Amino acid sequence: MNILLNNCAVIISGNSWQPGIGDPTILGWLTVFSYFLTAFCYFKCGHKNRRDSWIWWVTGLFLLLLGINKQLDLQSLFTVIAKNIAIEQNWYEQRRSVQKNFIIGLITIVFASFMFFIQGMGRKVKQFILPLFGVVFLLTFIIIRAASFHHVDQLLGWQLAGFRLNWLLELGGISCVAIAAIKQICKTRR
Incomplete structure (x- = not known):
């Protein structure tokens, strides 16, 4: 049985996950391209700015990993694994409290980091x-997606002028981060 998860073409058969393209739409691929291009810009800034290189490299690596995850949809694999564990250990009916605690833990880790x-x-x-604002924006989006509650999924699927809120949030965060790198590249060329 194949299902559509979060309007993406990830294949989940029963309680198993198979790799697939997470968001095969034009905007999905544009988002992946945006992650990779922005990561490349951050790596370039890291190479040019020796004193602040770690900031650029860490952010670039973060963006690269998010771009890879965008199409591999690894959070769906995590969800299937967690569901299988919950079923095997007989706590699936109490999953909402576990999800809540997981999100609280994730927020705590993100905040501490x-x-x-x-x-x-x-x-x-x-x-x-500006890049900090963009990263916070992306992390907030990721935490919202990780919540994976039905009403959250409905909210992210909401459309504004033909664009899903999901795309607007993610591309908005990438844009903030990208603008900072582009400004830095232009600054070092002068």
Whole structure:
């Protein structure tokens, strides 16, 4: 039995996952291209800016991984694994409280990582405010997607002028991060 998960063509047969293209639409591929292009820009900035290179490289790696995940849809694999564990261990009926605790844990880890990242930046936080805003935007989007509650999935599928809210949120976050890299590249060329 094949199902459509979050309007994406990921194949889930029964309680198993098979790799497929997570979002085979034009905007899905545009999003992947945007992740990869922005990651490339960040790697280029990391190469050119020796003092701040770790900030550029870490953010570039984060974007590269998000681009890969966009089409592999690895969170669906995680969901299937968690569902199978819940069924085997007889706590599937209580999954909502486990999901809630998982999201709280994820938010805590993201917040702690973000604070560690900001602390490592020191006084450069102001210089990197736009990419930080974009990363926070993307992390918020990821946490919302990870919640995978039915009403959240319905919200992300909502359309505005023919564009799913899902695409607008993700591409908006990528855009903030990309603008910062493009500005830095232009600055170093002068």
